[in-house]
Amino acid sequence: MAGMRRVAVSVVAAAAGVVLACTAFDFPAPSGASTDAAPDAPGDVDAGLPVSQLLSLSDAARFCAQLFRCPRLDEATELSIALPVATPLGFSACMDWVAGPIDPARVGLTTQQGLLKAVALAGSCDAAYGALPVRPVDAGVCVTACPDSTDLQTCARDAGAFLLPCAPPYFGQTGTCYADDAGVGLCVTGGPCTLGRSCTDPGTLADCFSAKLSLFSTYDCTLSGRQCHTTDCVAPGHSAAPCPLQDVRDGCDGPSVLHCAGGLSAQTEIDCAAVGRGCSTSNAAGVARCVAAGDTCTPFDADEGQCSGSAISLCVGGVKQTFDCASQGMQCVPGPPGHCG
Numbered sequence: 001m002a003g004m005r006r007v008a009v010s011v012v013a014a015a016a017g018v019v020l021a022c023t024a025f026d027f028p029a030p031s032g033a034s035t036d037a038a039p040d041a042p043g044d045v046d047a048g049l050p051v052s053q054l055l056s057l058s059d060a061a062r063f064c065a066q067l068f069r070c071p072r073l074d075e076a077t078e079l080s081i082a083l084p085v086a087t088p089l090g091f092s093a094c095m096d097w098v099a100g101p102i103d104p105a106r107v108g109l110t111t112q113q114g115l116l117k118a119v120a121l122a123g124s125c126d127a128a129y130g131a132l133p134v135r136p137v138d139a140g141v142c143v144t145a146c147p148d149s150t151d152l153q154t155c156a157r158d159a160g161a162f163l164l165p166c167a168p169p170y171f172g173q174t175g176t177c178y179a180d181d182a183g184v185g186l187c188v189t190g191g192p193c194t195l196g197r198s199c200t201d202p203g204t205l206a207d208c209f210s211a212k213l214s215l216f217s218t219y220d221c222t223l224s225g226r227q228c229h230t231t232d233c234v235a236p237g238h239s240a241a242p243c244p245l246q247d248v249r250d251g252c253d254g255p256s257v258l259h260c261a262g263g264l265s266a267q268t269e270i271d272c273a274a275v276g277r278g279c280s281t282s283n284a285a286g287v288a289r290c291v292a293a294g295d296t297c298t299p300f301d302a303d304e305g306q307c308s309g310s311a312i313s314l315c316v317g318g319v320k321q322t323f324d325c326a327s328q329g330m331q332c333v334p335g336p337p338g339h340c341g
Contacts (some may be wrong), residue, residue: 008297009114026087049274052104054083054116057316060099061121062090063329065340070125072136072160073147077119081112082224083249083288084259090316090337093299096305100290100317106235107203108222110304111169133170133223137163146177146185153185156262172218174205188215199228237268245268250280251287257288276319296320305339307332312340 028150031299055063066076067085078086085094098116102109108175118131129135137153139161144154152164165188167174175189186209193208193216200206200218205228221233226236232241235256240255247267251258260266272279272290280291284300295318297304306313310326325332325340333341 010182016058021229023050023091029329036064048100051101052106052109053100054102054109054113055096055120057121057323058328060322061325061330061340062093063098064094065114065325065328066119066122066125066128067094068341070128070334073119073125073128075156076129076132076134076162078261079118079162079263080132080223081108081115082113082133082261083113083116083260084257084265086261088297089285090305090335091312091339092304092316092337095314095323096289096299096316101275101277103271105224105274106271107227108220109225112225124215133164135163137161143183144185146179147292149176152177153189169220169223172200172206172220175217178215186217188217192216193217197231199230202227204228205231205233219265219299220263224265225270233265236271238269241267242269250281252288255279257287257290283324292318292320305335305337307338312338 004113006173031055043271054060066086067077068091074086074089077083079139083097085097087094096341099143112295115132119128122131139153142155142161144152146149147153147163150166153161154164155161157177164170164187171187171189173189175187177185178188179185188209191214192208193211195208195211197205197207201224203220204217204218205221219233221228224233226233226235226242234240235242241264242258243249246262247260248262249260251260253269255271255278257272257279259268259270270290275290279288279291281288282291283289289298289308297315297318297320299315301315304313306314307320310330310332311322311324314321314334323340326341330340333339
């Protein structure tokens with residue numbers, strides 16, 4: 001499988017002698033984002049708790065199949081919305097994240113659903129890449145630079161180059177890619193600002209690089225399931241960012257899955273307790289997942305991702321089930337790892 005590994009991003013720029021640093025991957029909602037209105041097979045949760053999904057089971061299968069089909073799409077997804085699909089995954093584990101139960105009150109959920117569904121329904125890899133605010137590109141030398149005035153090229157650790165349009169949904173406002181004399185670039189917007197980071201509203205982080213030159217960028221914390229607090233994007237109920245800036249790991253923060261992929265916005269917390277579950281790393285892959293005492297399987301069990309004709313075995317929300325790849329015009333491709341494709 002192409003990709004499917006953790007990534008970290010660091011963007012550094014200089015403008016008019018002022019050093020600019022940006023590692024944000026937080027985005028506002030794209031216009032026309034759609035959602036799945038009828039979730040199916042959400043898993044084993046308390047009957048009294050509200051339950052949602054990022055995608056229905058059928059759309060999730062299409063999305064996860066795209067990760068096997070399109071190189072580095074998993075990394076681009078993670079850098080776009082901080083969903084940990086670039087950790088060591090098989091098809092079943094991808095399905096568990098995307099079609100398993102998730103807090104219906106998760107910050108930015110509708111936007112996250114819309115982006116994932118756009119990727120799921122894309123008719124080509126180019127269209128799937130284009131549905132995300134962070135897009136992988138081929139580059140002989142990976143540098144942080146401005147290939148033109150409207151786009152920023154940046155690098156992710158161990159993951160190669162990515163292209164970021166200097167406009168929503170990556171940035172809160174349309175800007176220009178500025179490069180210093182060394183060619184190091186950053187997307188900036190011109191206008192009055194107060195030096196440093198601040199919250200312009202509960203979901204938006206502003207970073208003013210130079211009050212004198214009126215250069216700033218804004219980022220939407222909500223795409224990674226967070227909100228703006230003082231000078232950072234934080235998980236609800238917290239006062240600091242989930243991870244140190246360049247931390248790359250998964251773990252548990254009480255009942256929540258803590259996901260750190262490096263960089264300001266490629267980090268999140270996923271509240272398992274909101275759907276009657278808890279966080280655990282006790283699985284064959286050793287990664288953090290939402291689990292419950294009544295679970296009958298994990299996505300990493302030896303019999304997961306097995307093909308039987310066009311059907312594939314899955315563990316979604318702790319519940320064993322099968323999915324017919326043919327229902328979405330695909331076949332079950334034997335592994336390891338087996339997947340719809």
